[in-house]
Amino acid sequence: MxxxxxxxxxxxxxxxxxxxxxxxxxxxxxxxxxxxxxxxxxxxxxxxxxxxxxxxxxxxxxxxxxxxxxxxxxxxxxxxxxxxxxxxxxxxxxxxxxxxxxxxxxxxxxxxxxxxxxxxxxxxxxxxxxxKFPDAYARTKAEAEKFVMKANGIDDLLTCCIRPGAIFGPGDMILPTLDQYGQTLFIIGDGKNYDDFVYVENVVHGHICADRTLSTMKGAQRSGGKAYFITNMEPMNMWDFLYMVQEELGYKRLFKIRIPLLIIKPISYLVEWGYKVFYHYGMCQPHILTPARIKYTTLNRTFSCNKAIEELGYKPTVTIMDGLKATVESYIQLKNKNISRERK
Structure with a gap:
Protein backbone atom coordinates (compact mmCIF):
# COMPACT_ATOMS: atom_id res chain seq x y z
CA MET A 1 0.00 0.00 0.00
CA LYS A 132 -17.46 -3.22 20.19
CA PHE A 133 -20.12 -1.42 22.22
CA PRO A 134 -23.54 -1.41 20.49
CA ASP A 135 -25.34 0.67 23.10
CA ALA A 136 -25.13 4.30 24.09
CA TYR A 137 -24.77 3.58 27.82
CA ALA A 138 -21.63 1.45 27.57
CA ARG A 139 -20.01 3.65 24.93
CA THR A 140 -20.48 6.86 26.90
CA LYS A 141 -19.41 5.23 30.20
CA ALA A 142 -16.17 4.10 28.53
CA GLU A 143 -15.59 7.61 27.19
CA ALA A 144 -16.25 9.14 30.62
CA GLU A 145 -13.82 6.69 32.23
CA LYS A 146 -11.02 7.96 29.99
CA PHE A 147 -11.64 11.53 31.18
CA VAL A 148 -11.55 10.41 34.82
CA MET A 149 -8.23 8.58 34.42
CA LYS A 150 -6.65 11.45 32.47
CA ALA A 151 -7.70 13.91 35.19
CA ASN A 152 -5.54 12.17 37.79
CA GLY A 153 -2.71 14.37 39.04
CA ILE A 154 -4.10 17.58 37.54
CA ASP A 155 -4.59 20.39 40.09
CA ASP A 156 -3.97 17.93 42.95
CA LEU A 157 -6.90 15.76 41.83
CA LEU A 158 -6.60 12.03 42.55
CA THR A 159 -8.75 9.63 40.55
CA CYS A 160 -9.22 5.95 39.76
CA CYS A 161 -12.07 3.98 38.20
CA ILE A 162 -14.11 1.02 39.44
CA ARG A 163 -15.35 -1.48 36.86
CA PRO A 164 -17.96 -3.69 38.53
CA GLY A 165 -19.25 -6.94 37.08
CA ALA A 166 -23.00 -7.61 36.75
CA ILE A 167 -24.37 -6.00 39.92
CA PHE A 168 -27.24 -7.54 41.88
CA GLY A 169 -28.76 -6.82 45.26
CA PRO A 170 -31.84 -5.45 47.05
CA GLY A 171 -33.72 -3.07 44.77
CA ASP A 172 -32.36 -4.38 41.46
CA MET A 173 -34.56 -5.23 38.46
CA ILE A 174 -33.34 -8.82 38.04
CA LEU A 175 -35.74 -10.34 40.58
CA PRO A 176 -38.95 -8.58 39.46
CA THR A 177 -38.23 -9.62 35.88
CA LEU A 178 -37.54 -13.28 36.74
CA ASP A 179 -40.51 -13.35 39.11
CA GLN A 180 -42.68 -12.15 36.25
CA TYR A 181 -41.69 -15.14 34.12
CA GLY A 182 -42.48 -17.56 36.96
CA GLN A 183 -41.55 -21.15 36.22
CA THR A 184 -40.23 -20.41 32.72
CA LEU A 185 -36.56 -19.71 32.03
CA PHE A 186 -35.77 -18.43 28.55
CA ILE A 187 -32.19 -19.36 27.57
CA ILE A 188 -30.76 -17.42 24.64
CA GLY A 189 -28.03 -19.08 22.59
CA ASP A 190 -26.20 -22.23 23.70
CA GLY A 191 -26.48 -21.39 27.41
CA LYS A 192 -22.76 -21.95 28.06
CA ASN A 193 -21.65 -18.36 28.70
CA TYR A 194 -20.17 -17.32 32.04
CA ASP A 195 -20.49 -14.00 33.86
CA ASP A 196 -18.92 -12.35 36.90
CA PHE A 197 -21.75 -11.27 39.17
CA VAL A 198 -21.07 -8.96 42.08
CA TYR A 199 -23.22 -8.21 45.11
CA VAL A 200 -23.94 -4.50 45.46
CA GLU A 201 -22.31 -4.24 48.91
CA ASN A 202 -19.07 -5.57 47.43
CA VAL A 203 -19.14 -2.79 44.83
CA VAL A 204 -19.62 -0.29 47.67
CA HIS A 205 -16.67 -1.90 49.48
CA GLY A 206 -14.58 -1.54 46.31
CA HIS A 207 -15.25 2.21 46.23
CA ILE A 208 -14.26 2.55 49.88
CA CYS A 209 -11.04 0.59 49.27
CA ALA A 210 -10.24 2.93 46.38
CA ASP A 211 -10.75 5.99 48.58
CA ARG A 212 -8.52 4.58 51.32
CA THR A 213 -5.80 3.78 48.80
CA LEU A 214 -5.83 7.21 47.18
CA SER A 215 -5.71 8.80 50.65
CA THR A 216 -2.09 7.71 51.13
CA MET A 217 0.86 9.05 49.16
CA LYS A 218 2.11 5.57 48.25
CA GLY A 219 -1.39 4.42 47.29
CA ALA A 220 -2.03 7.51 45.16
CA GLN A 221 1.23 6.96 43.27
CA ARG A 222 0.38 3.30 42.73
CA SER A 223 -3.33 3.52 41.89
CA GLY A 224 -3.94 7.03 40.60
CA GLY A 225 -5.29 7.08 37.05
CA LYS A 226 -5.93 3.33 36.92
CA ALA A 227 -9.06 1.21 36.51
CA TYR A 228 -9.99 -1.82 38.64
CA PHE A 229 -12.40 -4.68 38.03
CA ILE A 230 -14.58 -5.49 41.04
CA THR A 231 -16.48 -8.79 41.15
CA ASN A 232 -17.47 -11.45 43.66
CA MET A 233 -14.58 -13.56 42.33
CA GLU A 234 -17.06 -16.39 41.81
CA PRO A 235 -17.55 -16.60 38.01
CA MET A 236 -20.42 -18.88 37.07
CA ASN A 237 -22.65 -19.85 34.21
CA MET A 238 -25.06 -16.94 33.75
CA TRP A 239 -28.10 -19.15 33.21
CA ASP A 240 -27.28 -21.22 36.31
CA PHE A 241 -27.26 -17.97 38.29
CA LEU A 242 -30.69 -17.00 36.95
CA TYR A 243 -31.91 -20.54 37.70
CA MET A 244 -30.69 -20.12 41.31
CA VAL A 245 -32.58 -16.83 41.60
CA GLN A 246 -35.83 -18.40 40.41
CA GLU A 247 -35.37 -21.34 42.77
CA GLU A 248 -34.87 -18.93 45.69
CA LEU A 249 -38.10 -17.23 44.60
CA GLY A 250 -39.87 -20.57 45.03
CA TYR A 251 -40.02 -21.80 41.44
CA LYS A 252 -38.49 -25.24 41.95
CA ARG A 253 -39.36 -26.99 38.70
CA LEU A 254 -38.49 -24.62 35.90
CA PHE A 255 -39.59 -25.10 32.32
CA LYS A 256 -36.54 -24.14 30.25
CA ILE A 257 -36.99 -22.75 26.75
CA ARG A 258 -33.87 -22.42 24.61
CA ILE A 259 -34.01 -19.83 21.81
CA PRO A 260 -31.24 -20.04 19.15
CA LEU A 261 -29.38 -16.82 18.35
CA LEU A 262 -30.22 -17.26 14.67
CA ILE A 263 -33.86 -16.72 15.58
CA ILE A 264 -33.72 -14.11 18.35
CA LYS A 265 -31.12 -11.76 16.79
CA PRO A 266 -33.14 -10.83 13.66
CA ILE A 267 -36.22 -10.36 15.85
CA SER A 268 -34.34 -7.97 18.16
CA TYR A 269 -33.20 -5.85 15.20
CA LEU A 270 -36.74 -5.82 13.86
CA VAL A 271 -38.10 -4.67 17.24
CA GLU A 272 -35.45 -1.95 17.46
CA TRP A 273 -36.25 -0.75 13.95
CA GLY A 274 -39.97 -0.82 14.75
CA TYR A 275 -39.45 1.44 17.76
CA LYS A 276 -37.54 3.98 15.68
CA VAL A 277 -40.39 4.10 13.20
CA PHE A 278 -43.43 3.84 15.49
CA TYR A 279 -42.41 5.56 18.75
CA HIS A 280 -44.26 8.66 17.50
CA TYR A 281 -47.43 6.58 17.68
CA GLY A 282 -46.94 5.47 21.29
CA MET A 283 -44.82 2.32 20.88
CA CYS A 284 -42.99 1.64 24.15
CA GLN A 285 -39.20 1.49 24.03
CA PRO A 286 -38.00 -2.13 24.22
CA HIS A 287 -35.78 -2.91 27.22
CA ILE A 288 -35.16 -6.65 27.04
CA LEU A 289 -35.49 -7.62 23.37
CA THR A 290 -32.75 -5.33 22.01
CA PRO A 291 -29.54 -6.23 20.10
CA ALA A 292 -27.45 -4.87 22.98
CA ARG A 293 -29.27 -6.97 25.61
CA ILE A 294 -29.07 -10.07 23.42
CA LYS A 295 -25.35 -9.53 22.99
CA TYR A 296 -24.61 -9.13 26.69
CA THR A 297 -26.71 -12.15 27.68
CA THR A 298 -24.69 -14.41 25.38
CA LEU A 299 -21.15 -13.13 26.05
CA ASN A 300 -18.51 -14.72 28.26
CA ARG A 301 -17.79 -11.85 30.68
CA THR A 302 -15.35 -12.87 33.41
CA PHE A 303 -12.72 -10.54 34.84
CA SER A 304 -9.72 -10.78 37.14
CA CYS A 305 -9.74 -8.81 40.41
CA ASN A 306 -6.07 -9.52 41.08
CA LYS A 307 -5.05 -5.91 40.52
CA ALA A 308 -7.78 -4.66 42.89
CA ILE A 309 -6.70 -7.21 45.50
CA GLU A 310 -3.01 -6.32 45.27
CA GLU A 311 -3.29 -2.54 44.90
CA LEU A 312 -6.58 -1.58 46.59
CA GLY A 313 -6.73 -4.28 49.24
CA TYR A 314 -10.14 -5.36 47.90
CA LYS A 315 -11.75 -8.62 48.95
CA PRO A 316 -15.44 -9.51 48.63
CA THR A 317 -17.26 -9.27 51.96
CA VAL A 318 -20.45 -11.07 50.89
CA THR A 319 -20.57 -14.35 48.93
CA ILE A 320 -22.82 -14.88 45.90
CA MET A 321 -25.14 -17.20 47.83
CA ASP A 322 -25.42 -14.97 50.90
CA GLY A 323 -26.01 -11.95 48.67
CA LEU A 324 -28.65 -13.80 46.68
CA LYS A 325 -30.54 -14.88 49.83
CA ALA A 326 -30.47 -11.30 51.19
CA THR A 327 -31.69 -9.95 47.84
CA VAL A 328 -34.58 -12.42 47.59
CA GLU A 329 -35.58 -11.83 51.22
CA SER A 330 -35.66 -8.07 50.65
CA TYR A 331 -37.67 -8.47 47.44
CA ILE A 332 -40.26 -10.78 49.02
CA GLN A 333 -40.73 -8.42 52.00
CA LEU A 334 -41.25 -5.46 49.67
CA LYS A 335 -43.58 -7.48 47.45
CA ASN A 336 -45.71 -8.55 50.45
CA LYS A 337 -45.91 -4.94 51.69
CA ASN A 338 -47.14 -3.79 48.29
CA ILE A 339 -49.76 -6.57 48.21
CA SER A 340 -50.98 -5.55 51.69
CA ARG A 341 -51.32 -1.92 50.63
CA GLU A 342 -53.27 -2.87 47.51
CA ARG A 343 -55.71 -4.97 49.57
CA LYS A 344 -56.34 -2.03 51.89
Missing amino acids: GSQRDGDGSVDRPAKARWCAVTGGRGFMARHLVAALVRSGEWNVRVTDLAPTIVLGPGESEGLLGDALRDGRAVYASVDVCNLDQLIEAFEGVDVVFHTAAADPGKNNLQLHYKVNVEGTKSVIDACKIC
Whole structure:
Protein backbone atom coordinates (compact mmCIF):
# COMPACT_ATOMS: atom_id res chain seq x y z
CA MET A 1 0.00 0.00 0.00
CA GLY A 2 1.66 3.23 -1.14
CA SER A 3 1.84 6.62 0.56
CA GLN A 4 1.86 9.96 -1.21
CA ARG A 5 4.70 12.32 -0.31
CA ASP A 6 4.79 16.09 -0.32
CA GLY A 7 7.60 18.00 -1.97
CA ASP A 8 9.56 17.98 1.30
CA GLY A 9 9.47 14.20 1.41
CA SER A 10 6.98 13.87 4.30
CA VAL A 11 4.17 11.36 4.18
CA ASP A 12 0.76 12.81 3.28
CA ARG A 13 -1.47 11.16 5.92
CA PRO A 14 -5.26 11.29 6.35
CA ALA A 15 -6.55 13.95 8.72
CA LYS A 16 -7.30 11.35 11.38
CA ALA A 17 -5.85 7.85 11.30
CA ARG A 18 -7.84 5.04 12.86
CA TRP A 19 -6.48 2.75 15.59
CA CYS A 20 -5.89 -0.95 15.14
CA ALA A 21 -4.28 -3.61 17.33
CA VAL A 22 -1.88 -6.38 16.29
CA THR A 23 -1.62 -9.34 18.66
CA GLY A 24 1.70 -11.14 18.66
CA GLY A 25 2.95 -7.92 17.13
CA ARG A 26 6.64 -8.77 17.54
CA GLY A 27 6.45 -11.98 15.55
CA PHE A 28 8.15 -12.36 12.15
CA MET A 29 5.14 -11.72 9.90
CA ALA A 30 3.54 -9.35 12.39
CA ARG A 31 6.52 -6.98 12.27
CA HIS A 32 6.05 -6.58 8.53
CA LEU A 33 2.29 -6.11 9.05
CA VAL A 34 2.88 -3.39 11.66
CA ALA A 35 5.31 -1.64 9.32
CA ALA A 36 2.82 -1.77 6.44
CA LEU A 37 0.01 -0.39 8.60
CA VAL A 38 2.13 2.50 9.88
CA ARG A 39 3.54 3.19 6.42
CA SER A 40 0.04 3.45 4.94
CA GLY A 41 -0.69 6.53 7.04
CA GLU A 42 -4.24 5.22 7.53
CA TRP A 43 -3.58 3.49 10.84
CA ASN A 44 -2.19 4.10 14.30
CA VAL A 45 -1.04 0.73 15.63
CA ARG A 46 -1.24 -0.77 19.12
CA VAL A 47 1.44 -3.47 19.07
CA THR A 48 0.77 -6.20 21.65
CA ASP A 49 3.01 -9.06 22.73
CA LEU A 50 4.09 -10.98 25.85
CA ALA A 51 7.29 -9.06 26.65
CA PRO A 52 6.91 -6.45 29.41
CA THR A 53 8.52 -3.80 27.18
CA ILE A 54 9.28 -3.57 23.49
CA VAL A 55 12.88 -4.27 22.49
CA LEU A 56 13.65 -2.93 19.03
CA GLY A 57 15.86 -4.98 16.74
CA PRO A 58 18.74 -3.82 14.55
CA GLY A 59 17.61 -0.90 12.41
CA GLU A 60 14.19 -0.61 14.03
CA SER A 61 15.06 2.15 16.47
CA GLU A 62 16.13 4.52 13.70
CA GLY A 63 13.55 3.18 11.25
CA LEU A 64 9.81 3.43 10.69
CA LEU A 65 8.72 1.66 13.89
CA GLY A 66 11.06 3.68 16.10
CA ASP A 67 9.74 6.93 14.60
CA ALA A 68 6.13 5.77 15.04
CA LEU A 69 6.68 4.84 18.69
CA ARG A 70 8.25 8.23 19.36
CA ASP A 71 5.55 10.32 17.69
CA GLY A 72 2.57 8.27 18.93
CA ARG A 73 1.53 6.56 15.68
CA ALA A 74 2.40 3.27 17.39
CA VAL A 75 2.26 2.21 21.01
CA TYR A 76 3.27 -1.01 22.73
CA ALA A 77 1.18 -2.97 25.25
CA SER A 78 2.28 -6.08 27.14
CA VAL A 79 -0.61 -8.50 26.64
CA ASP A 80 -1.19 -12.21 27.21
CA VAL A 81 -3.81 -13.36 24.65
CA CYS A 82 -5.21 -15.73 27.28
CA ASN A 83 -5.89 -12.81 29.66
CA LEU A 84 -9.28 -11.29 28.82
CA ASP A 85 -8.74 -8.23 31.05
CA GLN A 86 -5.50 -7.32 29.30
CA LEU A 87 -7.07 -7.84 25.87
CA ILE A 88 -10.06 -5.62 26.70
CA GLU A 89 -7.73 -2.85 27.82
CA ALA A 90 -5.57 -3.23 24.70
CA PHE A 91 -8.53 -3.28 22.29
CA GLU A 92 -10.33 -0.31 23.82
CA GLY A 93 -10.89 2.31 21.12
CA VAL A 94 -9.56 0.25 18.19
CA ASP A 95 -11.53 -0.32 15.00
CA VAL A 96 -9.71 -3.44 13.79
CA VAL A 97 -7.79 -6.28 15.44
CA PHE A 98 -5.19 -8.27 13.49
CA HIS A 99 -4.79 -11.49 15.46
CA THR A 100 -1.39 -13.03 14.67
CA ALA A 101 -0.32 -14.32 18.11
CA ALA A 102 0.62 -18.01 18.25
CA ALA A 103 2.66 -20.36 20.38
CA ASP A 104 6.25 -21.08 19.40
CA PRO A 105 6.00 -23.77 16.67
CA GLY A 106 9.39 -25.10 17.75
CA LYS A 107 7.93 -26.31 21.04
CA ASN A 108 6.07 -29.61 20.69
CA ASN A 109 3.78 -28.95 23.65
CA LEU A 110 0.11 -29.70 22.99
CA GLN A 111 -1.08 -28.04 26.19
CA LEU A 112 0.80 -24.82 25.38
CA HIS A 113 -0.38 -24.72 21.77
CA TYR A 114 -3.99 -25.38 22.74
CA LYS A 115 -3.91 -22.67 25.40
CA VAL A 116 -2.44 -20.00 23.12
CA ASN A 117 -3.85 -20.96 19.72
CA VAL A 118 -7.34 -22.09 20.73
CA GLU A 119 -8.17 -20.55 24.10
CA GLY A 120 -6.24 -17.39 23.25
CA THR A 121 -8.21 -16.95 20.04
CA LYS A 122 -11.47 -17.40 21.94
CA SER A 123 -10.36 -14.69 24.40
CA VAL A 124 -9.51 -12.35 21.52
CA ILE A 125 -12.99 -12.87 20.05
CA ASP A 126 -14.65 -12.28 23.43
CA ALA A 127 -12.61 -9.10 23.96
CA CYS A 128 -13.59 -7.83 20.50
CA LYS A 129 -17.27 -8.45 21.27
CA ILE A 130 -17.04 -6.63 24.60
CA CYS A 131 -15.12 -3.67 23.15
CA LYS A 132 -17.46 -3.22 20.19
CA PHE A 133 -20.12 -1.42 22.22
CA PRO A 134 -23.54 -1.41 20.49
CA ASP A 135 -25.34 0.67 23.10
CA ALA A 136 -25.13 4.30 24.09
CA TYR A 137 -24.77 3.58 27.82
CA ALA A 138 -21.63 1.45 27.57
CA ARG A 139 -20.01 3.65 24.93
CA THR A 140 -20.48 6.86 26.90
CA LYS A 141 -19.41 5.23 30.20
CA ALA A 142 -16.17 4.10 28.53
CA GLU A 143 -15.59 7.61 27.19
CA ALA A 144 -16.25 9.14 30.62
CA GLU A 145 -13.82 6.69 32.23
CA LYS A 146 -11.02 7.96 29.99
CA PHE A 147 -11.64 11.53 31.18
CA VAL A 148 -11.55 10.41 34.82
CA MET A 149 -8.23 8.58 34.42
CA LYS A 150 -6.65 11.45 32.47
CA ALA A 151 -7.70 13.91 35.19
CA ASN A 152 -5.54 12.17 37.79
CA GLY A 153 -2.71 14.37 39.04
CA ILE A 154 -4.10 17.58 37.54
CA ASP A 155 -4.59 20.39 40.09
CA ASP A 156 -3.97 17.93 42.95
CA LEU A 157 -6.90 15.76 41.83
CA LEU A 158 -6.60 12.03 42.55
CA THR A 159 -8.75 9.63 40.55
CA CYS A 160 -9.22 5.95 39.76
CA CYS A 161 -12.07 3.98 38.20
CA ILE A 162 -14.11 1.02 39.44
CA ARG A 163 -15.35 -1.48 36.86
CA PRO A 164 -17.96 -3.69 38.53
CA GLY A 165 -19.25 -6.94 37.08
CA ALA A 166 -23.00 -7.61 36.75
CA ILE A 167 -24.37 -6.00 39.92
CA PHE A 168 -27.24 -7.54 41.88
CA GLY A 169 -28.76 -6.82 45.26
CA PRO A 170 -31.84 -5.45 47.05
CA GLY A 171 -33.72 -3.07 44.77
CA ASP A 172 -32.36 -4.38 41.46
CA MET A 173 -34.56 -5.23 38.46
CA ILE A 174 -33.34 -8.82 38.04
CA LEU A 175 -35.74 -10.34 40.58
CA PRO A 176 -38.95 -8.58 39.46
CA THR A 177 -38.23 -9.62 35.88
CA LEU A 178 -37.54 -13.28 36.74
CA ASP A 179 -40.51 -13.35 39.11
CA GLN A 180 -42.68 -12.15 36.25
CA TYR A 181 -41.69 -15.14 34.12
CA GLY A 182 -42.48 -17.56 36.96
CA GLN A 183 -41.55 -21.15 36.22
CA THR A 184 -40.23 -20.41 32.72
CA LEU A 185 -36.56 -19.71 32.03
CA PHE A 186 -35.77 -18.43 28.55
CA ILE A 187 -32.19 -19.36 27.57
CA ILE A 188 -30.76 -17.42 24.64
CA GLY A 189 -28.03 -19.08 22.59
CA ASP A 190 -26.20 -22.23 23.70
CA GLY A 191 -26.48 -21.39 27.41
CA LYS A 192 -22.76 -21.95 28.06
CA ASN A 193 -21.65 -18.36 28.70
CA TYR A 194 -20.17 -17.32 32.04
CA ASP A 195 -20.49 -14.00 33.86
CA ASP A 196 -18.92 -12.35 36.90
CA PHE A 197 -21.75 -11.27 39.17
CA VAL A 198 -21.07 -8.96 42.08
CA TYR A 199 -23.22 -8.21 45.11
CA VAL A 200 -23.94 -4.50 45.46
CA GLU A 201 -22.31 -4.24 48.91
CA ASN A 202 -19.07 -5.57 47.43
CA VAL A 203 -19.14 -2.79 44.83
CA VAL A 204 -19.62 -0.29 47.67
CA HIS A 205 -16.67 -1.90 49.48
CA GLY A 206 -14.58 -1.54 46.31
CA HIS A 207 -15.25 2.21 46.23
CA ILE A 208 -14.26 2.55 49.88
CA CYS A 209 -11.04 0.59 49.27
CA ALA A 210 -10.24 2.93 46.38
CA ASP A 211 -10.75 5.99 48.58
CA ARG A 212 -8.52 4.58 51.32
CA THR A 213 -5.80 3.78 48.80
CA LEU A 214 -5.83 7.21 47.18
CA SER A 215 -5.71 8.80 50.65
CA THR A 216 -2.09 7.71 51.13
CA MET A 217 0.86 9.05 49.16
CA LYS A 218 2.11 5.57 48.25
CA GLY A 219 -1.39 4.42 47.29
CA ALA A 220 -2.03 7.51 45.16
CA GLN A 221 1.23 6.96 43.27
CA ARG A 222 0.38 3.30 42.73
CA SER A 223 -3.33 3.52 41.89
CA GLY A 224 -3.94 7.03 40.60
CA GLY A 225 -5.29 7.08 37.05
CA LYS A 226 -5.93 3.33 36.92
CA ALA A 227 -9.06 1.21 36.51
CA TYR A 228 -9.99 -1.82 38.64
CA PHE A 229 -12.40 -4.68 38.03
CA ILE A 230 -14.58 -5.49 41.04
CA THR A 231 -16.48 -8.79 41.15
CA ASN A 232 -17.47 -11.45 43.66
CA MET A 233 -14.58 -13.56 42.33
CA GLU A 234 -17.06 -16.39 41.81
CA PRO A 235 -17.55 -16.60 38.01
CA MET A 236 -20.42 -18.88 37.07
CA ASN A 237 -22.65 -19.85 34.21
CA MET A 238 -25.06 -16.94 33.75
CA TRP A 239 -28.10 -19.15 33.21
CA ASP A 240 -27.28 -21.22 36.31
CA PHE A 241 -27.26 -17.97 38.29
CA LEU A 242 -30.69 -17.00 36.95
CA TYR A 243 -31.91 -20.54 37.70
CA MET A 244 -30.69 -20.12 41.31
CA VAL A 245 -32.58 -16.83 41.60
CA GLN A 246 -35.83 -18.40 40.41
CA GLU A 247 -35.37 -21.34 42.77
CA GLU A 248 -34.87 -18.93 45.69
CA LEU A 249 -38.10 -17.23 44.60
CA GLY A 250 -39.87 -20.57 45.03
CA TYR A 251 -40.02 -21.80 41.44
CA LYS A 252 -38.49 -25.24 41.95
CA ARG A 253 -39.36 -26.99 38.70
CA LEU A 254 -38.49 -24.62 35.90
CA PHE A 255 -39.59 -25.10 32.32
CA LYS A 256 -36.54 -24.14 30.25
CA ILE A 257 -36.99 -22.75 26.75
CA ARG A 258 -33.87 -22.42 24.61
CA ILE A 259 -34.01 -19.83 21.81
CA PRO A 260 -31.24 -20.04 19.15
CA LEU A 261 -29.38 -16.82 18.35
CA LEU A 262 -30.22 -17.26 14.67
CA ILE A 263 -33.86 -16.72 15.58
CA ILE A 264 -33.72 -14.11 18.35
CA LYS A 265 -31.12 -11.76 16.79
CA PRO A 266 -33.14 -10.83 13.66
CA ILE A 267 -36.22 -10.36 15.85
CA SER A 268 -34.34 -7.97 18.16
CA TYR A 269 -33.20 -5.85 15.20
CA LEU A 270 -36.74 -5.82 13.86
CA VAL A 271 -38.10 -4.67 17.24
CA GLU A 272 -35.45 -1.95 17.46
CA TRP A 273 -36.25 -0.75 13.95
CA GLY A 274 -39.97 -0.82 14.75
CA TYR A 275 -39.45 1.44 17.76
CA LYS A 276 -37.54 3.98 15.68
CA VAL A 277 -40.39 4.10 13.20
CA PHE A 278 -43.43 3.84 15.49
CA TYR A 279 -42.41 5.56 18.75
CA HIS A 280 -44.26 8.66 17.50
CA TYR A 281 -47.43 6.58 17.68
CA GLY A 282 -46.94 5.47 21.29
CA MET A 283 -44.82 2.32 20.88
CA CYS A 284 -42.99 1.64 24.15
CA GLN A 285 -39.20 1.49 24.03
CA PRO A 286 -38.00 -2.13 24.22
CA HIS A 287 -35.78 -2.91 27.22
CA ILE A 288 -35.16 -6.65 27.04
CA LEU A 289 -35.49 -7.62 23.37
CA THR A 290 -32.75 -5.33 22.01
CA PRO A 291 -29.54 -6.23 20.10
CA ALA A 292 -27.45 -4.87 22.98
CA ARG A 293 -29.27 -6.97 25.61
CA ILE A 294 -29.07 -10.07 23.42
CA LYS A 295 -25.35 -9.53 22.99
CA TYR A 296 -24.61 -9.13 26.69
CA THR A 297 -26.71 -12.15 27.68
CA THR A 298 -24.69 -14.41 25.38
CA LEU A 299 -21.15 -13.13 26.05
CA ASN A 300 -18.51 -14.72 28.26
CA ARG A 301 -17.79 -11.85 30.68
CA THR A 302 -15.35 -12.87 33.41
CA PHE A 303 -12.72 -10.54 34.84
CA SER A 304 -9.72 -10.78 37.14
CA CYS A 305 -9.74 -8.81 40.41
CA ASN A 306 -6.07 -9.52 41.08
CA LYS A 307 -5.05 -5.91 40.52
CA ALA A 308 -7.78 -4.66 42.89
CA ILE A 309 -6.70 -7.21 45.50
CA GLU A 310 -3.01 -6.32 45.27
CA GLU A 311 -3.29 -2.54 44.90
CA LEU A 312 -6.58 -1.58 46.59
CA GLY A 313 -6.73 -4.28 49.24
CA TYR A 314 -10.14 -5.36 47.90
CA LYS A 315 -11.75 -8.62 48.95
CA PRO A 316 -15.44 -9.51 48.63
CA THR A 317 -17.26 -9.27 51.96
CA VAL A 318 -20.45 -11.07 50.89
CA THR A 319 -20.57 -14.35 48.93
CA ILE A 320 -22.82 -14.88 45.90
CA MET A 321 -25.14 -17.20 47.83
CA ASP A 322 -25.42 -14.97 50.90
CA GLY A 323 -26.01 -11.95 48.67
CA LEU A 324 -28.65 -13.80 46.68
CA LYS A 325 -30.54 -14.88 49.83
CA ALA A 326 -30.47 -11.30 51.19
CA THR A 327 -31.69 -9.95 47.84
CA VAL A 328 -34.58 -12.42 47.59
CA GLU A 329 -35.58 -11.83 51.22
CA SER A 330 -35.66 -8.07 50.65
CA TYR A 331 -37.67 -8.47 47.44
CA ILE A 332 -40.26 -10.78 49.02
CA GLN A 333 -40.73 -8.42 52.00
CA LEU A 334 -41.25 -5.46 49.67
CA LYS A 335 -43.58 -7.48 47.45
CA ASN A 336 -45.71 -8.55 50.45
CA LYS A 337 -45.91 -4.94 51.69
CA ASN A 338 -47.14 -3.79 48.29
CA ILE A 339 -49.76 -6.57 48.21
CA SER A 340 -50.98 -5.55 51.69
CA ARG A 341 -51.32 -1.92 50.63
CA GLU A 342 -53.27 -2.87 47.51
CA ARG A 343 -55.71 -4.97 49.57
CA LYS A 344 -56.34 -2.03 51.89
